[in-house]
Amino acid sequence: MSVTLPPVTVTGTPSLPVATPAALAAAGCLSDAQATSIVSAWKTILTSPDRASASATAQTLIADEFLETSDAINSLAGNSLGNATFDGKDGFIAAVLQNLPVPLLTTLDIFHDCSRIAFYWAASGVGSALEDVRGVDLLYVTEDLSQINMAMVEFNSLAWGKDVGWQIVRANGTKY
Numbered sequence: 001m002s003v004t005l006p007p008v009t010v011t012g013t014p015s016l017p018v019a020t021p022a023a024l025a026a027a028g029c030l031s032d033a034q035a036t037s038i039v040s041a042w043k044t045i046l047t048s049p050d051r052a053s054a055s056a057t058a059q060t061l062i063a064d065e066f067l068e069t070s071d072a073i074n075s076l077a078g079n080s081l082g083n084a085t086f087d088g089k090d091g092f093i094a095a096v097l098q099n100l101p102v103p104l105l106t107t108l109d110i111f112h113d114c115s116r117i118a119f120y121w122a123a124s125g126v127g128s129a130l131e132d133v134r135g136v137d138l139l140y141v142t143e144d145l146s147q148i149n150m151a152m153v154e155f156n157s158l159a160w161g162k163d164v165g166w167q168i169v170r171a172n173g174t175k176y
Contacts, residue, residue: 029114030145038139038148039110039119045093047102054101058093063142063149066092070153072135076161085153102126108134115141123155127163131156 030038041061048054068086075081086092103125111118116138123133135155139148158176162168168176 028143028145030112030117030141032112034145035110035112035117038117038141039107042119042137042139042148043105043107043121045096047105049101051097051101055093055097058089058096061148062089062092063147064089065149066151067149068092068151068153070151072155072157072160073153075157103129115143115145117141123160126160127165129163131159131162133159133163 038061041057045054045058045061048057066086066089067084069083070085071081073079073085074083077085079085086095102123104123106122106124107119108122109118109120119137119139121135121137123135126133133156135153138152140150141147142149158168162176170176
């Protein structure tokens, strides 16, 4: 037995109004300017050759209860995947500042909702600078929209490893 159904056409008009910046602010949401400012400060922590300035920025931007997860960082560090990379502000700041700054961190895209910012980036000049590294950071902000309390960071850890001197050999014996 077979049944043939006639084609159906559905026509509709979106009924949700586009939110204005003023309406978003009244609702307690991040503005484009706030999201861009937070990403700029985040980049300063990672890129500033003046590590004292980077530390001061981090002390202001990073919430005490900060949590970061990153399988990319965990894999490079030899830590178990799926676990927190940094649990707390002090550990994060100490780890970031003990490393060389990223020479160039280019923003490729930023988008956000009320309390999260997605930041797509490219890092150039890491280590040997053989490979550019691309990644995405998902930043969660505090209720008052002033600090980052969680970051989920993922990037091409093989390219980063190659840049910092890892010898990466594929299963077939060819080098990356």
